[in-house]
Amino acid sequence: MSSFDAIVIGSGLGGGVVTRRLSENGLNVLLLERGDFVPREPENWNPHAVFSQKRYHAREQWLDGRGRSFDPAMHYNVGGSSKFYGAAMFRLRERDFQELNYQEGISPAWPIRYADLAPYYDQAESMFFVHGDESGDPTAPPRAHPYPFPPCVSANLSNARATLRSMFNRSTNSRERATGAAAKDGPIGSSAQE
Numbered sequence: 001m002s003s004f005d006a007i008v009i010g011s012g013l014g015g016g017v018v019t020r021r022l023s024e025n026g027l028n029v030l031l032l033e034r035g036d037f038v039p040r041e042p043e044n045w046n047p048h049a050v051f052s053q054k055r056y057h058a059r060e061q062w063l064d065g066r067g068r069s070f071d072p073a074m075h076y077n078v079g080g081s082s083k084f085y086g087a088a089m090f091r092l093r094e095r096d097f098q099e100l101n102y103q104e105g106i107s108p109a110w111p112i113r114y115a116d117l118a119p120y121y122d123q124a125e126s127m128f129f130v131h132g133d134e135s136g137d138p139t140a141p142p143r144a145h146p147y148p149f150p151p152c153v154s155a156n157l158s159n160a161r162a163t164l165r166s167m168f169n170r171s172t173n174s175r176e177r178a179t180g181a182a183a184k185d186g187p188i189g190s191s192a193q194e
């Protein structure tokens with residue numbers, strides 16, 4: 001096939017979802033990815049290799065607005081950062097769409113509101129097998145349906161969280177830091193059965 005209805009550049013979460021939706025609607029899509037597949041190796045499952053040694057980070061430095069270099073933590077591989085991300089699938093809060101005043105400056109209001117995105121969050125949470133229960137979270141935005149799956153109680157997940165906590169000596173969950181709520185109820189996007 002040499003002609004396409006759409007060309008998507010990058011197979012991360014963004015490009016992957018766009019490609020899937022376009023394909024499901026009958027379009028011929030070419031998905032271009034600059035990176036290779038992540039090799040299957042023991043280090044995939046080793047938080048020290050992944051996070052401390054940055055084994056899968058792109059070896060490059062970017063420049064910030066003042067010309068200072070930093071590690072952008074990019075992952076140039078099939079799946080992009082989704083191969084290594086934490087799978088914490090929080091919805092933005094209603095307030096996030098309003099103008100926010102930060103120490104560094106003003107974050108302008110979005111042209112859309114949470115209510116505009118809510119139906120798409122519903123679809124995305126199904127697509128990503130999101131498990132969770134935010135009933136005890138005072139910051140949770142309104143939702144038409146409960147999470148598509150109940151909270152994760154995987155032993156592997158608990159172990160991974162404990163390892164990351166000890167590595168970084170802090171909570172791995174921003175909501176936990178903000179509210180003190182326990183992390184066991186997600187929301188976590190995972191199709192793992194264990």
Ligand SMILES: Cc1cc2nc3c(=O)[nH]c(=O)nc-3n(C[C@H](O)[C@H](O)[C@H](O)COP(=O)(O)OP(=O)(O)OC[C@H]3O[C@@H](n4cnc5c(N)ncnc54)[C@H](O)[C@@H]3O)c2cc1C
Binds near residue numbers: 015076079089
């Ligand atoms: C360690 C880690 C943990 C995270 N945990 C969470 C979390 O728990 N919850 C959460 O919501 N978010 C989390 N994130 C952030 C989340 O993973 C990213 O926001 C998200 O994956 C970004 O998706 P993206 O498609 O925009 O970009 P990316 O995932 O960066 O994908 C971009 C893709 O485009 C490819 N590409 C780039 N340039 C080109 C080119 N010129 N030609 C072809 N291909 C190209 C890249 O190789 C890559 O595959 C985490 C990120 C990291 C690194």
